[in-house]
Amino acid sequence: MRPAAFWSLLRRESRGQRGRLVFLMTCLAVGVCAVVAVSAMVAALRAGTAERSRELLGADLQVKSRQPLPAELDRLVADLEGAERSDLVELPTMVAAPTGAARLVQIVAVSGRWPLFGRLGCEPADAPLFLGRGVAVEAAGLRDLGLEVGDEILVGGRPFPIVARVLEAPEKSGFAFMLGPRIFMGRGALDETGLLAFGSRLEYKALIRLGATDASRARDLAERWRDALPGAEYLDIRSHDAAEERIARPIEQAESYLGLVALLSLVLGGIGVARIVQTWIESRQRGIAVMRCLGMRPIEVALVYLGQIMLLALLASLVGAAIGLCAPAVLRVLLADFLPGGDLPVWQPVALVDGLLLGLAMALLFSVPALAALWRVSPARAFRTGAEPLPAPRFLGLACWATVALGLWVAAWRRSGSGSLALAFVFLLGLATALLALAAWVLRRVLALLPRDRLPLALRHGLAALLRPASGLRAALVAIGLGSLVVSTIFLVQDRLAQGIAQAIPAAAPTAFFVDVQPDQWPRLRQELEDRDAGAVDSVPVVMARLVAIDGRSVREIAAERQLRAGDSVENRRGWVLTREQRITWLESFDDSNRLVEGRPFGADPGPEISIERRFARDLGVGLGSRLRFDLQGIPIDFTVTSIREVEWASFRINFFLVAEPGSLEGAPYFRIATARLEPGQEDELERAVAADLPNVSMIRVRSILAKVVGILEGLLAGIAALGSFSVVAGLGILAGAVSSSSLRRRREAALLKVLGLGPRGVLLNFLVEFGLLGLVAGGLGALGGLGLSLAFAARFELEGATRPLLLLWIVGAVTILTMVAGSLAAGRSLRARPRLALGGD
């Protein structure tokens, strides 16, 4: 057939099918929208982090320590051509307004030009920053304390003038924002606060911007400096690209799992396409037979239909992708506090092309098995309606479904980046589909056995419609069931996570932590707490130390060895666990949130003993009898591991990975951590008192941090739930398509019922019952599947709380109502059928 003839046939064949084809497009567009939304969000996040990795770190290279930075660093930086350096000293502390309002903030004291990367946006823009005693405060801090530019703020109990409101500043990343807003000042001003006297929570940072010749060598330089700098085990040396990699991992995981949830919506869209194409071809049998009589080959007829499907798929994919591309903007709103500054780039051409290709691929995959039916249309149908269908080529059916499975695997593999996860996805999807189809079949058999005679008319008709052979609703039932399964799973998991958060603070748990309490300040703080009838008051000493060696082997050596096996994030983390600054306490005995799982209580060993938390011991790679050497500000001290503990962290009591035998750390400099349980009103009052009298003490309010965590988590879960609900929408699209394809039969039936005396309301009631029953069955089966999946998920990830199956009633109810509405809307034309249609007219 010549291309011109092909195109004109392709164009003409859509006539009279517009309604049906709109449903085909809807099914695909919904799926493509979900897929592109995820791709666009991930691409935007990636682009955001790649573009801003220097901004997030504030440097090409960052060297950080709890101790003043070594002088050798000055020499190393001086050797770099064109390099620029700025130094920050950071510490958390309580600040107050003259009115008494107080809160925890992060002080950032700057020497040199800052920032080296990113933008510092202030109001007024020309404020004299980092000069004299003037401080610049992040907008949230000013708002919380009720202050304005020009007012004074008490830092370390001393007044400092506020010269600017900070609207945007680099280096705001991760969860740091939860501790509080930042206050920027010059290094000289920090000296005047008097806070340096305490010093245990200071962090020194050198930020280095490399010259043009070294710009691409940040990672190499970091490696070299780790070898070159003395006491490098006390230093945290990071390059901007390594920081980018750390962020990339969770983004990859999100892409993998969210990508599969989105793909499921598209697969449902594909099922819808298959069903619509099938009914389309069924309705065209006579015309196809005539075309075959006139000399068209089956492949030519198939190409005409396929061409049309692909055109529609392209259009649907474009619409879906255009909507999906807006996702980064939505994400920006949902995670406003959590994301680094600046907008996420909305225009994601790769996501767009990816979505288009996937939409087309799904349309192709799922329409091919339906198109295979064309080979069975006998031209003899033009003569005899009952002409036997032709035998289809034997390989066709099998080859089609094998292609669908393979295509799905490839698509899932592309989404998740994991072949085995993709295989599991295809297998579970196939299994769920088969089980739903089987359940639908069994249910149909059971319902058929029910005596319907005594049922009310509408129920009788609804049941009959559901049981009618070739009602075309089985595919809708499977699709809506799958949608319901996805949403039920997400809903139940979400509920358990929410329960976990709600139970995060046990009734008797402390609600405030006090960090950096100097030993002589503790009696004063305890008095303050007792004056306010605080409960759960507790305090322990903390010594900061570095782990130097395990069983005589340097931790640097062990960490370097682990680094070689990097790529695995767990191994990386274990490397960091070795070299970070450790907090050690000493205790006579353990409370009930600790349980010895190996070894014995302190006292049996002649030398200093130490007890380690089980998972931490695993990460360090130590066990009972291991010898650990710590460096306590220059003094080495050896411990033997004599017990391994399990800690119930959810108790919110003060607990440590490392607990030393009493007396073993005598003479070492320490500070105290304290906890207390207070009423919310008392927390404000205490915060003011602490800021005024103990300015170096940081009071961390657990409730407000949890509220922020809950806010972020709820935003994320709402996003995932929205993504999951796409699958229900796709399922409803399939239902609407199925209903629309049986439109003529429904119209005739409706006309006949009207002739027999049933009013329009009665006909509507019949439809509502039919679709309601379908929704109930599909929703119920999906919810049962969702219950099973969520239980498996909760067991796998050890989620807190209990699964509440009764919540599923909401989902079943919602699915039932949505199915009723979607089905009745799709059958709208049938409702308006005139009685004379039953007589053969229209």
Add this chain to the structure above:
Amino acid sequence: MAESPLIRCRGLGRRLRSGDQELVVLDEVDLDIAAGEFVAILGPSGSGKSTLLGLLAGIDRPTSGEVHLDGQALSELDEDGLARLRRGRVGFVFQNFQLIENLDARENVLLPLELAGRKDARVRADQMLDRVGLAARGHHYPSQLSGGEQQRVALARAFAPRPALLLADEPTGNLDRATGAKVIELMLELRRAAGTTLVLVTHDAELAALADRRLHLVDGRLVDETGTRS
């Protein structure tokens, strides 16, 4: 040497399954039809007339015997080969018109011309519509045409690619007598002009009388007008 017939059937049989029973629709039919001949096939309803027509064009497969069309054994061709053989060479006129609903009249006539790859398809379609008196109705869809008009479009479609063979299955069966007569008159006129071989299935003895030869199907067997098996 005698010219070989356009259609040659030998031992042609067609059986259909109906539940547990096997129904003999055609039994041992031998038939030769020469190029340019007009043959009428008569018989009561269900005697297998339409089935025979389908077998002659290769749109149905016999259970026994063989059909040769223009020297080509149809059993040697697969569905694609049969489609190619019919393309532009075999025309059909059906009792219930069988116009494609979603194509307008002109597009229905265009279809076989396009399939045959005719470059003058549009011009020829317009000529044919003019020839059947429906030049002004080309943009109308089948549902907007009367039965007689639909059958005239079907005639235009059938004759447009100048087929060697036209198979007509009771072309007046769904038309009133007057309209039917006009359609037959038109069909025969077009046939005469193109020199097309015509195999016409009909109940109508008067119409059959116009044929060069009349064959009767009785109990699945073909007998000529003299009553002997052909």
